[in-house]
Amino acid sequence: MKTNPSPDPGVIAGALSQMDRKLRLIEEKMDNLHNHLDLVENNLLETNNVIAKQKDELTRTARELRKQMQTDLEQFEKFADQMNSLASKDSVKVIEKYIDILDPLKMLDKEDVEEIVAEKLKAKSD
Structure with missing residues (x-):
């Protein structure tokens, strides 16, 4: 009968050691990717907060401008009414x-x- 040659324990140990190194490199790369993803996520949240604040400020400014424009329009209409009540050139x-x-x-x-x-x-x- 033929006997299966048993693998050399040194070869198996070397292969396991090499696989262990590769697995650690993959884990390290995964950790780096997780850290990078966390950093990107934090930056995105900060940017989102800044944009939300700017949007609120722009909305407030737009409301103030709308109110000011309405006030200016009312004053202009009063001025126009006063101008109409003045004597014309012909008069x-x-x-x-x-x-x-x-x-x-x-x-x-x-x-x-x-x-x-x-x-x-x-x-x-x-």
Whole structure:
């Protein structure tokens, strides 16, 4: 009968030692990948928190700008209403024409009339 040659224990020990080294390298690489994945996850969470804060700030700023724009629009409408209640250019020109026709600087007041009448009466009595 043929007997199976038994493997050399030194060869088996060397193979087991080599497999053990490879297994440790794989475990080390897995640990490194887990550490790297944890780092990426933490960075992603931090970035997400920063973005959430920025979004909240932008939302708040947008609300404030909307309120300010509404206030500005209301003030502009009030200003426009006031401008509509003022005299137009044509109205001012009509008033200027009346002033030119009447020329208030050439008009006499009561004292001037009394003085002229007194002078005329005095001239007649002389």
